Amino acid sequence: KLAEEPDSWEKGHFAAAHVIPKATGSYFIIVSVEESPEERTHWALVYGFR
Numbered sequence: 001k002l003a004e005e006p007d008s009w010e011k012g013h014f015a016a017a018h019v020i021p022k023a024t025g026s027y028f029i030i031v032s033v034e035e036s037p038e039e040r041t042h043w044a045l046v047y048g049f050r
Contacts, residue, residue, distance in 0.1 A: 005018040021027065031044040 005020065008017040009015065027048075029046045029048070031046060033041045033044070
């Protein structure tokens, strides 16, 4: 399990989560929309970098 670092943030429609993996590899990122003014949220963009 990846531990989320304390410098993660959320502002309006944007959010960022800083995680540090314990090893190099492939990871799945799951985005969950818990609340939205729209009936359906159409998409989410996830960007990872090192």
